[in-house]
Every structure is written in C-alpha cells, then in structure tokens.
Amino acid sequence: MTKPIRAAKRMGDPGGLLGLFAIAYLLFLYIPVLFLPVFSFNDSIFVAFPLKGFTTKWYEQAFADDDMLRALTASLQVGAVASIVATILGLLGAKAVTRYQMPGQSLVTGTIMLPLFIPEIILGIALLILINALSIPLSLFSIAIGHIMLCTPFAMAVLTSRLDGFDKSLEEASMDLGETPWMTFWRVTFPLVLPGIVSSMLLSFIVSFDEFLLSFFLQGQQPTLPVFIWSQLRFPNKLPSVLALGAVILIVSCLLVVLAEWVRQLGTDERKVGVA
Amino acid sequence: MTASSAPGFADRLRAFYLRSDAAKGYALLSPVMITMVVLLAAPLVMLILYSFWTQSGLSVDTTLTTARYQEVLGKQSYHDIFWRTIGTSSLVTLVTVGLAYPMAYYVAFGVKKYKFVWLILLTIPFWTSYLLRAFSWKVILGFNGVINSGLISAGLITEPLEFLLYNQSAVVITLAHAYAAFAILPIYVSLEKIDRTLLEAAADLGDSAWARFWRITFPLSLPGVLGAAVLIFVPTTGDYVTPQLVGGPTGQMIAYSIQVLFLKINDWPLGAALAMSAMAAVGILVVLFVTAMQLAVRQIR
Amino acid sequence: MADNIIRIENVTKQFAGGVKAVDNANFNIERGEFFSLLGPSGCGKTTLLRMIAGFEFPTNGEIYIDGQPSALIPSYKRPTNMVFQSYAIFPHLNVFDNIAYGLRKDRLSNRELTRRVNEALEMIKLTGFGSRRGDQLSGGQRQRVALARALIKRPKVLLLDEPLGALDKKLREEMQIELRQLQREVGITFVFVTHDQEEALSMSDRIAVMGKGVVLQIAGPKDLYEAPNSVEVASFIGNINLIDATVRAINGGEATLEGPGFGQFKAPAIDGLKAGQKITAAIRPEKLSLTASRPSGTHVEGTIKASAYLGDRSHFHVHIKGRETPLSVAAQNVDRAMTTGFDPARAVYVSWDPRSLILLKS
Ligand SMILES: Nc1ncnc2c1ncn2[C@@H]1O[C@H](COP(=O)(O)OP(=O)(O)O)[C@@H](O)[C@H]1O
Ligand SMILES: [Mg+2]
Numbered sequence A: 001m002t003k004p005i006r007a008a009k010r011m012g013d014p015g016g017l018l019g020l021f022a023i024a025y026l027l028f029l030y031i032p033v034l035f036l037p038v039f040s041f042n043d044s045i046f047v048a049f050p051l052k053g054f055t056t057k058w059y060e061q062a063f064a065d066d067d068m069l070r071a072l073t074a075s076l077q078v079g080a081v082a083s084i085v086a087t088i089l090g091l092l093g094a095k096a097v098t099r100y101q102m103p104g105q106s107l108v109t110g111t112i113m114l115p116l117f118i119p120e121i122i123l124g125i126a127l128l129i130l131i132n133a134l135s136i137p138l139s140l141f142s143i144a145i146g147h148i149m150l151c152t153p154f155a156m157a158v159l160t161s162r163l164d165g166f167d168k169s170l171e172e173a174s175m176d177l178g179e180t181p182w183m184t185f186w187r188v189t190f191p192l193v194l195p196g197i198v199s200s201m202l203l204s205f206i207v208s209f210d211e212f213l214l215s216f217f218l219q220g221q222q223p224t225l226p227v228f229i230w231s232q233l234r235f236p237n238k239l240p241s242v243l244a245l246g247a248v249i250l251i252v253s254c255l256l257v258v259l260a261e262w263v264r265q266l267g268t269d270e271r272k273v274g275v276a
Numbered sequence B: 001m002t003a004s005s006a007p008g009f010a011d012r013l014r015a016f017y018l019r020s021d022a023a024k025g026y027a028l029l030s031p032v033m034i035t036m037v038v039l040l041a042a043p044l045v046m047l048i049l050y051s052f053w054t055q056s057g058l059s060v061d062t063t064l065t066t067a068r069y070q071e072v073l074g075k076q077s078y079h080d081i082f083w084r085t086i087g088t089s090s091l092v093t094l095v096t097v098g099l100a101y102p103m104a105y106y107v108a109f110g111v112k113k114y115k116f117v118w119l120i121l122l123t124i125p126f127w128t129s130y131l132l133r134a135f136s137w138k139v140i141l142g143f144n145g146v147i148n149s150g151l152i153s154a155g156l157i158t159e160p161l162e163f164l165l166y167n168q169s170a171v172v173i174t175l176a177h178a179y180a181a182f183a184i185l186p187i188y189v190s191l192e193k194i195d196r197t198l199l200e201a202a203a204d205l206g207d208s209a210w211a212r213f214w215r216i217t218f219p220l221s222l223p224g225v226l227g228a229a230v231l232i233f234v235p236t237t238g239d240y241v242t243p244q245l246v247g248g249p250t251g252q253m254i255a256y257s258i259q260v261l262f263l264k265i266n267d268w269p270l271g272a273a274l275a276m277s278a279m280a281a282v283g284i285l286v287v288l289f290v291t292a293m294q295l296a297v298r299q300i301r
Numbered sequence C: 001m002a003d004n005i006i007r008i009e010n011v012t013k014q015f016a017g018g019v020k021a022v023d024n025a026n027f028n029i030e031r032g033e034f035f036s037l038l039g040p041s042g043c044g045k046t047t048l049l050r051m052i053a054g055f056e057f058p059t060n061g062e063i064y065i066d067g068q069p070s071a072l073i074p075s076y077k078r079p080t081n082m083v084f085q086s087y088a089i090f091p092h093l094n095v096f097d098n099i100a101y102g103l104r105k106d107r108l109s110n111r112e113l114t115r116r117v118n119e120a121l122e123m124i125k126l127t128g129f130g131s132r133r134g135d136q137l138s139g140g141q142r143q144r145v146a147l148a149r150a151l152i153k154r155p156k157v158l159l160l161d162e163p164l165g166a167l168d169k170k171l172r173e174e175m176q177i178e179l180r181q182l183q184r185e186v187g188i189t190f191v192f193v194t195h196d197q198e199e200a201l202s203m204s205d206r207i208a209v210m211g212k213g214v215v216l217q218i219a220g221p222k223d224l225y226e227a228p229n230s231v232e233v234a235s236f237i238g239n240i241n242l243i244d245a246t247v248r249a250i251n252g253g254e255a256t257l258e259g260p261g262f263g264q265f266k267a268p269a270i271d272g273l274k275a276g277q278k279i280t281a282a283i284r285p286e287k288l289s290l291t292a293s294r295p296s297g298t299h300v301e302g303t304i305k306a307s308a309y310l311g312d313r314s315h316f317h318v319h320i321k322g323r324e325t326p327l328s329v330a331a332q333n334v335d336r337a338m339t340t341g342f343d344p345a346r347a348v349y350v351s352w353d354p355r356s357l358i359l360l361k362s
Helices: A016-040 A055-066 A066-099 A105-117 A121-131 A141-163 A168-176 A182-208 A211-220 A225-232 A236-265 A270-274 B008-021 B021-050 B066-075 B078-108 B115-127 B132-139 B146-153 B166-177 B180-192 B196-204 B208-235 B241-247 B254-264 B269-298 C045-053 C095-106 C110-121 C139-151 C169-186 C197-203 C223-224 C231-236
Strands: B054-056 B059-060 C004-014 C020-030 C034-038 C060-065 C078-084 C157-161 C189-194 C206-209 C212-219 C241-251 C255-261 C263-268 C278-283 C288-291 C299-309 C313-320 C328-334 C347-352 C358-360
Touching: A016 A236, A016 B078, A016 B115, A016 B132, A016 B166, A016 C223, A055 A066, A055 A236, A066 A105, A066 A141, A066 A225, A066 B021, A105 A141, A105 B021, A121 A141, A121 A211, A121 B132, A121 B254, A121 C255, A141 A182, A141 A211, A168 A182, A168 C110, A182 A236, A182 B115, A182 B132, A211 A225, A211 B208, A225 A236, A225 B066, A225 C223, A236 B115, A236 B132, B008 C034, B021 B269, B054 B269, B066 B269, B078 B115, B078 B166, B078 B180, B078 B208, B078 B254, B078 B269, B132 B146, B132 B166, B132 B241, B132 C045, B166 B180, B166 B241, B196 B208, B208 B269, B241 C034, B241 C110, B254 B269, B254 C328, C004 C045, C004 C189, C020 C060, C020 C189, C020 C212, C020 C255, C020 C299, C020 C313, C034 C045, C045 C060, C045 C078, C045 C157, C045 C189, C078 C139, C095 C110, C095 C139, C139 C169, C139 C263, C169 C189, C169 C197, C197 C223, C206 C223, C206 C231, C212 C223, C212 C231, C231 C241, C231 C278, C231 C358, C263 C358, C288 C328, C313 C347
Parallel strands: C034 C189, C034 C206, C078 C157, C157 C189
Antiparallel strands: B054 B059, C004 C020, C004 C060, C206 C212, C241 C255, C241 C278, C255 C263, C278 C358, C288 C347, C299 C313, C299 C347, C313 C328
C-alpha cells in the first residue's frame, strides 16, 4: 500500500523527537564548559557543590599574577605573528588556487591541509626535530613557527571560500583602466576581500591562542598562556584562579568566533554584484 | 623592444610567465608552498630518518638501522598501550559520530529558520580552547568534583563515586565532547547536498520514511560519515592532554609514551620509531575500515 | 595605404588544456572604424579581444596597436579600454568613483576630475546618479557606466565584449543605435564582439566572421551577406539554401551546373572553376519567388510542406522532388493576395534570377 505524500511536510523532515535530541545535544556541548565560569565566582577553594557565595577574588588573584600576565603577553605576541603570517600566506595561496588552473593543484592544496589530519603529537615532535636541526633556540620564536604551520590551513580554507566566485573581471577592469597589479590589489581586491581577511586573522588568532601541545613541545623559558595554565593544574590551591582565567578565555574566544563568522558573512551578497 | 631584435633570455622568461597560467599560479602559491614544505614535509621526512638512527649518549649515530623498530615491536608495554589507544579512539569515534549524525540530520532537514545560528552554535566549541574543555571535565568528574559533590549535597550518595575519574571511560567522555564539532560539520555538509527530489522519487516509488532513509539518505551521506570518523579517529589516537588530565594510570595513551621518549628520556630515535609505527598502524586500520564500510554500504539496494 | 590602428599578425592562442582558441589570425583594423568580431559561442572571439586588451598573451604572433608591437605588454600600459561582458562595475564604489577610477592616477585637480566625470555622466544620460551604488542600477544603466568608465580614458581603441548580451530585446535595439551614434561622435575605433549576426550587420563598418578559432572572412555587412566566401560564412549569416551541384560547362562568365532536383541550371562563374568539379550553389530565401502558375524564367516545381506567416513576410518550406532538404522561401507580403492561397500540400513553382546564385567551394 502506498501512502499519499503530504505536500505540506517536507521530504525527510524528522519531526519533533529529533528536535528534543538536538536541544539535549546542545546542552551536552555547552553545560560542561559552563561550570568554569560558575565556579570561578564561588567563594571556596574547593570546586564542589553546594556553592558557597559570590566572589570576584579569584579573578583579582589570577590577574595579579605576574607569571600569568607574562604568559598572556607571550600568547598575544605569538598569536599576532601567527595570524598575520598565516593570513598573508593563505591570501596568496587562496588567490592562486581560485584564480589560476595549475597542474598538480590538488596535491599542493592537499599538503597545505594536511596538518588538520595529522595527530598533533606527531606535528610536535617533527617540529622539535626541525627546530633542533636548524639550531634555533627554543623560545617564543620556535613556538610561533609551529603556530604558523598550524594556522595556515585554517587561513587558507577561510580565504579560499571567500575568494571562490570572485569576479576576476573586476581586477582586469582595474588594470584595463591603467592600474598596476599592485595598485589593483589595494584598490579592488583588498577592499572586497577585507571581511575574509579579518575573519581569517581572528580564527587563526584563536587557533594559536588556544594551542597547547605544539607550544608545550617547542617552549623555551617563556610559556604561553595554555602552557602556563597546564603548569598551574598541579597546584590544587591555584585551581580557582585557573577557573577564572579559563572563564575569561572561553568567553573572549566565543565572542571572537561569533565576530569572525559575522564578518565572514558580511558583504557576501555585495561581492556577487560584479558577476550578476 | 622591437619585434625584429632577437629576444634575450629575460624576455623569453617574461613571455613564458605571461603566457602561462600555471606559472602565475605557482608564483602566487610559492610562499605558502615553501612554508609548508619547510615546516611540515621536511620535518616529517626528518622524523622518518630519525626512526632509523640510534641515540648514543647525547649525540645521534646516523647509521641506518631498523633496530629501533625491532625494539618497539618487541616491547609488550608498547603493544598494550597501542591497542588501548586504538580501543579508546574507536569508542570515541563511534560515540561521537553516533551522536552527531542525528544532530546534523536535524539541522539539515529539520531546521527551517535560523540554520545559520544552529551552525554557529555547533562550531563555537570547535574553536574554543580544547585544553579548557578537557579541564572542565576534570572538574566535573573529580573525586570532589561537580557530580560527586552535587549528588552528595542532594543526598543521593554518601561517599564520592570513585569510578568517575582516572579511567578509560573518563577519557572517552571527555574526547567525545571535545571532538563533537569535528563530526557534525562533515556529516551536515553531505546531508545538505542530497537532492531532495531523490527522496520524493523514492516516496513516489512506494518507500516508507525508514526505507527512504536507509536506501537513499544514509548511503549518500556516507562520505560525510567516513570523513567525520577519520577526522576524529586519527587525531584522537595522538591525543596527549585528555589522558593526562582525566585518564589516570589505566587511561594512558600512546602520545604519553612518545612524549616521555622525546622530552624526558631523550631517546629521539626510539620515540620517532614508536611514533612512525603507531602512525603506520593507524593508517592501515583507517584504510581497512573505510574500505570495509564502503563495501558494506554497497550491499544496500 | 589604410591607416591601421591594430594589426594582428599570425596570432595563435593555445590554452594549457590544448584548446586552440585562436588559430593563426591575420587582419587589420582601421582607425576610426566600427569593427565586429562575429561567430558562434566558443569560436574564440573573447580570446582574441582579450589578447588585444592584454589579458591573454598570444602563444605565437604579434599584435601592433598604433604601430607599437604590443603582444606582451600588460593591459595597464595599453591605449585600449574595455567594456566587459559582466560590466565589472566595482561593487564597493559608487557610480562617480567607478567612472573616475581610471582618472585618479592622472592627478587631475578636483575640479577638473569632477567636471570630466559629470560630463561623462551627461553623455550616458545618468546625470545625478553619481552617488548610486552599482547594485542600485539596472542592467542598461550598468552598461552605460561601464561605457563611460572606459571612454573617459580617451582610449585609442574601445573593446566591447558582447556588451548588449545581458539586455532585453527592446533595450538592446535602442542601445545598438545609441552605441553606433556614440562611436561616430567620439570617433574612437570600436572592436565589438557579438554572436548576434543581425547586431553585427546593423552596426558595423566591417565584420570578421570567426569559426572554431579561424577568421573565415572579413568584409562589410553587405558583402558578407551578398558574397560570402564559404559555406560556413553563408550559413552563419542569415538563412541560405545550399544545392550540391556538379559543374557541367563554363561559358565566359556563366557556369552551367547540375544538381539533384534542379536538373541543369546556370549561375555566375567564379575563378578556378573546372568542368566536372563538385561545388555548392547557394541562394538566399528572399531571392526565390513563389508562384501558383508556371513562370517564364528559371524555375523548379514543388509542393508546399510548411508555411509561417510573420506579418510583413511569410516563410515557406517547399519540397522539391529529388531533393532531400526542402527549399526555404521568404516572400514579402506586398499585397494581401500574397497571404492566401499558399497552403500546405499545394503545388507551386519556385523561380529565381540566375545572377542571385552564389557558388561556394567547400
Ligand atoms: N582560460 C581558458 N583556458 C582554457 N580554455 C579556454 C580559456 N578561455 C577560453 N577557453 C576556450 O577557448 C575557446 C574559445 O573561447 P572564447 O574565446 O571565450 O569563445 P567566444 O567568446 O567566441 O564564445 C573555447 O573552447 C573555450 O572553452
Ligand atoms: Mg565570449
């Protein structure tokens, strides 16, 4: 017997039960992380129920710690370098693969995306071997080198999707009107790709800022923030201030991600105008 | 330059560059290509070389030998920790993909408005600190942690449950949570690509909703599922943070052994051999798994 | 000698995939003329135009622009400007800035710049539209902005790649007239790419017909239509009836031929014709006449297979015994009697003036 097809209901519509599952899934995703901010305001050295009362002293303690501030500065520096370098590399690479057809292109892009598929521990030891072979001292510099390698595939992916469908006749029109390729980049390409560049920088920065294992393997005297946090986990009395620090990092990361995604959507319709 | 003068080498080079798309493309691509060759390909090759060398005191003897591999393969403790790693990662993959599939299905087929918001909500965890997400599970599952203290203050138990933390299941839960976002996106993309008229055609031919799912939706989404599985399985086999935080002695994984060889014992050749053996074994398992899955799905008619 | 603004010498373009988009092109474009590149889609028109503009570089050959060898000169150093098929209006700039784009580096005073842009806006009848953004314009307006943006640079050659392709029929016809008028006013050489033969015929001084990368014929509109040099050109420009024939005799300027369904018939001879040779005779539909009674001149008998009434004229397909494809006949409906009586299946006579036949070697 064939049932009549109800036109009102879309094909493959899963119905309400799956909606409940989806809500539950989101809760599973977010609730564990929410305990960090919750207990960071708890007036107790122990991370345990029942809650003891509201305090901001763990935040004061966390941000009064000079080692923490130095680690934070280190992370900001490494993140800035990694995100700028990765975005420049990614922009050139994305421009190349979206604009030109080249033999062996998929092999090259495959290699660039490889870090996403290799366990980080392998990347860590391989880079350690490289840094050692080049006699580069372990330092923030060696960490930044590792982060550039890690961030580049993300930058490349974000910028490729932004440049995909970019109407090349806009750049040709500019050169036709007498501008050199360099000026064409600044007067046409850059303003149109700017949202993608900002988004790529933000996301690369987050990847670098949150990266632990590569920094752990490549660190010298000065740890980055995640490595600093890792070292603090050994001391139970530091736990609440680590919670406070973690809460701040999580919230700032969330905001940056939302900002990056929002910027990435910006002007995606406008960009198509030249094509229409 | 006039047409009659014989073109010099520089002119010919310029002409070749102007005429060739490939040359212009590779010129733009070269910075990122060189970076990745120097920072990724070269180190991986050196890692392979190291695995055939020997540590002698503080220096490395570069005579090629397979002795490190024999050492790795001959040591029972490495076998144990490798198979435990594979077991943990398999479980994580199974749980993560199993939970992510219905979620991705819901977003692809069920959500009509604000799909964008759902996608952002599901990707935010992907970008936020993995270390902190793992750390929050330590806080939740700990001896005096959120669950135990919560249950005690609710009067449901009197003694803290010890089995929550420092074992394999704690590792599985934490990793499944940490890698959730890796699974949803590939599956969602493959579901979203399915042509809805195929489902209408199947309904027209008399398939029930379940039959439609099983005969059309699922096989067509398989590339996404397999992609997600590989994207979770491979990186988790090399995970270091989670077993250290919540694994305890019985939850250790292979990355710990590698880290010890590299940063504590300082026997890089042995560490390289262990890493390469594990990578190779993981690679073979992945290929076998993907092939088997594809064969299995081809049985669906 | 004619004053050639562009000389194309042995120009070949082969793409990386092996496609020969342009195959050994050789021709000149005169200063101040309206020159069209006409051919079916994919025949290499755009590629040829882009080589003149400096976006593609020939694999072989040389392009002279105003006497300068330019094949490998980048576009920003050429005295040419282009109107793109997509118009390529910069989406992040308004109309004023789009038009002023190419003037910014000329370091004009602000007043001079504004004056010239306003003049251009007036020319394209978009005065007051300066602050609009590209996406707030209609297709026709965008086309005009693209035109103004290129012309304000006062190029020696203006290149246009199917600039009217995206417009609807009525607007297209208006723009054809306006473009032609504008070209006469500014006196700049236009190189115009189109696949629309009517458009090319109505606008151009001369037309190059291309097929599969090869330039087949270059001629004025009238010669192209009345004296095509090949079967390809003849059948691409307008409709034409082709008759496979064998040459029987040549008598001064007149050849006697024989073809299936036609028996023996006469046509003006062409150079190098030999008796016994296979050749194609061609005649335009409007050069055939249809009558109910037997005419006095050259004619064949047939039956009407299909007819279409088009108002000012009618089209008929006439089956000729011994011939596979029906003859296509166009008749002007000069009096109302013409519009009745030629119903399908009716026996008719098709006649013509032998001087209207064209002989084409294949
Ligand atoms: N960048 C390119 N790479 C490879 N082939 C191309 C490229 N551009 C055009 N072609 C090919 O060259 C031929 C001519 O194209 P084109 O000049 O655009 O034709 P037209 O403008 O007459 O339609 C086509 O077969 C097209 O596929
Ligand atoms: Mg074209």
